[in-house]
């Protein structure tokens with residue numbers, strides 16, 4: 118018997134871009150199909166098939182690292198001797214001393230003789246600085262090594278070229294989902310992190326210390342590793358300065374709202390709408406994960422690739438969505454969706470990187486800190502600013518020029534960030550942009566901010582009004598996207614229906630990205646209300662509205678008389694329960 122299976126790619130053309138299919142989830146299993154047979158006949162689903170000839174960026178697009186003058190071994194030895202001398206002079210004997218040359222400083226790791234006091238060694242920081250004529254820092258004890266460290270900055274810091282971290286075996290062979298090459302540690306090791314695991318990043322520092330370069334290295338790392346089918350970027354740059362080169366890769370890697378003229382978001386209102394739209398995308402992804410009985414995007418995509426999820430039921434391959442916001446201090450009005458995305462984004466493959474040059478408690482609030490446990494601090498003016506960012510001092514002592522402290526919640530790592538220049542980003546974007554891409558950016562769900570109409574005309578109800586009311590009450594979830602998905606309606610129409618439901622007193626008022634309250638506790642009381650047995654909510658007449666302020670709907674469920682016997686589910690409910698709907 119020949120099994121019938123739909124084309125896995127069920128996206129619709131819309132306004133020059135690709136729209137995700139409306140999600141209609143039916144709990145239908147593939148039990149009637151033999152999965153192995155399907156895979157044998159069609160092979161695994163290949164998300165990259167649409168752009169199967171896509172060529173990943175090559176390393177020659179990046180500048181060769183400039184060879185740095187080697188540190189003079191005589192100076193190294195002289196410094197070592199000075200450290201031994203000054204410590205001995207203060208009755209601290211050493212068992213061992215070892216120098217590690219890093220990109221910006223040399224770390225002398227010392228093993229003090231038994232009985233030496235840590236506080237005493239730390240107290241000698243200024244003396245060492247004076248004797249070595251440098252900005253010396255004493256760190257430690259270094260956990261797990263029984264040593265302490267004396268850091269002496271180089272007169273001329275090495276630049277860590279982007280190429281020198283990306284063109285390494287470590288980066289090329291990593292199995293991380295979203296690898297980002299941040300730079301090098303103080304002992305010259307390439308430092309990679311997995312954004313999928315972090316799972317979000319807060320980046321802060323004073324102006325001119327390397328934040329924007331950092332964001333560009335993060336984006337470039339992802340562009341080097343991911344196929345356009347696997348990753349979408351949402352770039353928000355209110356100052357319109359940093360992200361303009363990425364316009365060229367809009368058809369490959371960007372996601373945008375429908376009708377968004379510029380794929381790089383530069384207006385506050387549009388940024389807020391986009392973040393709210395991402396919350397709708399988040400809800401849709403959670404519904405998909407639930408329908409697929411999986412816990413996260415990785416398991417979901419694995420199932421989809423193995424053809425265990427039917428695109429006809431609304432399932433689709435889910436790319437990671439990484440949202441980068443340069444200067445989120447401009448978006449304080451969007452704190453609710455930002456926090457929601459940060460709390461729930463990880464399993465759905467939605468990740469946030471938010472940056473600010475204003476590390477104050479007004480911007481980096483308690484809730485932002487609670488939701489962004491991974492944070493990067495560039496040099497700041499004071500140790501108070503450093504504490505606001507990474508809950509520890511130290512960022513005020515950094516050298517600038519891309520030096521950073523990465524706090525992951527469990528440890529703080531001192532890194533020298535990689536440097537990527539604007540010309541390198543241009544070359545990278547040209548390389549990708551000149552290749553065949555999709556018809557446009559991936560379209561995010563529409564987000565409707567129109568307020569509910571002041572007047573409600575019961576004769577003007579949408580034909581889907583009652584079905585929508587039943588859905589909302591059944592799921593006890595006043596969400597526009599639920600109506601949109603289950604009834605297969607456009608977002609605007611679903612938005613109008615939810616306004617009508619609000620005016621009818623079935624759902625509560627709009628509350629940002631949170632679902633509205635459902636004001637009917639069960640389907641039975643709703644049926645009574647719809648059939649007219651319960652009193653209709655009062656219709657607001659123009660003469661009764663002195664000010665143009667929307668009337669709030671009733672906050673209690675209308676009282677109904679419950680007749681005997683209870684009617685059997687019919688029509689909509691019967692269809693729903695029989696899963697034919």
Ligand SMILES: Nc1ncnc2c1ncn2[C@@H]1O[C@H](COP(=O)(O)OP(=O)(O)OP(=O)(O)O)[C@@H](O)[C@H]1O
Nearest residue numbers: 323324325326327328329330474518519534535536
């Ligand atoms: N990793 C790095 N290695 C070497 N130099 C760097 C590095 N990062 C930044 N710099 C130097 O610092 C300068 C400023 O960096 P950047 O533009 O990233 O600062 P910023 O913190 O974003 O500033 P602003 O807040 O004003 O946008 C760069 O032009 C570059 O010269």
